[in-house]
Amino acid sequence: MLDYNEITQRTLLVLDGEPYECVEAQVSRKSQGKPSNQTKLKHLKTGKVVAHTFHVSAKTEEAIVERRDIKYLYQKGTEVWFCAPNDPKDRFTLPLALVERELNFIKQNDVIQGIYFDEEIIGVKIPLKVELEVTEAADAVKGNTSSGATKRVTLENGYELMVPLFIKQGDFVIVNTDKAEYSERGGKG
Numbered sequence: 001m002l003d004y005n006e007i008t009q010r011t012l013l014v015l016d017g018e019p020y021e022c023v024e025a026q027v028s029r030k031s032q033g034k035p036s037n038q039t040k041l042k043h044l045k046t047g048k049v050v051a052h053t054f055h056v057s058a059k060t061e062e063a064i065v066e067r068r069d070i071k072y073l074y075q076k077g078t079e080v081w082f083c084a085p086n087d088p089k090d091r092f093t094l095p096l097a098l099v100e101r102e103l104n105f106i107k108q109n110d111v112i113q114g115i116y117f118d119e120e121i122i123g124v125k126i127p128l129k130v131e132l133e134v135t136e137a138a139d140a141v142k143g144n145t146s147s148g149a150t151k152r153v154t155l156e157n158g159y160e161l162m163v164p165l166f167i168k169q170g171d172f173v174i175v176n177t178d179k180a181e182y183s184e185r186g187g188k189g
Contacts, residue, residue: 001059001060001061001062002059002060002061002062003058003059004027004035004036004037004054004055004056004057004058004059005027005035005037007022007025007037007039007054007060008022008025009022009023009024009025010022010023011025011062012044012062012063012064012065013041013060013061013062013063014060014061014062014063015041015052015060018043018044018045019043019044019045019063019065019117019122020041020042020043020044020063021041021042021044022039022040022041022042023040023041023042023049024039024040025037025038025039025040026038026039034055034056035056036053036054036055036056037053037054038051038053039051039052039053039054040052044063044065044115044117044122044123045117045122045123063117064117065115065116065117065122066115066116066117067113067114067115067116067125068113068114068116069084069085069111069112069113069114070082070083070084070085070111070112070113070114070121070124071083071084071085071088071109071110071111071112072103072106072107072108072109072110072111072112073091073108073109074108075096075103077096078095078096078097079093079094079095079096080093080094080095080096080098080099080103081093082094082114085111092121094121094124098121098122098123098124099123099124102124102126102177103157104157104159104180105126105130105132105157105159105175105177105180106126106130106157107132107156107157108157112124112125112126112127113125113126126177127177128176128177128178129174129175129176129177129183130174130175130177131172131173131174131175131186131187132155132156132157132159132172132173132175132186133155133156133170133171133172134153134154134155134156134163134167134168134169134170134171134172134173135154135155135156135169136153136154136169137151137153137154137163137167137168137169137171138151138152138153139168149164149165150162150163150164150165150182151163151164151165151167153167153169153173155173155175161173161175161180161181161182162181162182163182164182167182167185171185171186172185172186172187173185173186174186
């Protein structure tokens with residue numbers, strides 16, 4: 001059990017039977033009153049952020065989440081298909097809304113982590129940096145190469161990204177998945 005002051009940023013907890021992650025916490029005391037912890041909690045299933053105050057006497061359960069490897073297969077409409085990494089017959093779908101952002105940075109047959117709470121998958125975790133091949137890139141225009149100039153390219157999974165002008169079709173780039181931006185030039189295959 002967590003006391004009110006043990007709920008800090010990135011703490012996972014259960015509130016009303018639902019899993020949350022604390023995204024903001026501020027312990028304060030008003031004049032002669034008892035201290036309280038003003039928090040903003042992100043619902044791990046829906047992504048909705050709510051404000052909640054924990055008072056001195058409040059105790060809450062810590063959320064136990066499990067991470068398991070899952071393999072991305074394909075997307076069909078609003079369903080995204082995955083399977084166990086070593087058993088392609090063990091297939092399951094996740095709603096597009098749950099993994100839509102992450103799909104921008106993975107390609108078919110990539111193994112990522114599924115986040116489970118009470119044996120139900122509530123999200124996915126991808127690496128901070130991924131390497132993808134540039135499949136479409138316009139040539140740099142002469143005279144348009146001042147420092148910091150960028151162009152839009154298409155990656156092997158269809159995602160479009162702004163990169164420096166020296167990146168060409170066939171190059172590999174490393175993408176920061178948190179910021180959804182170019183990080184550096186990658187290796188060749």
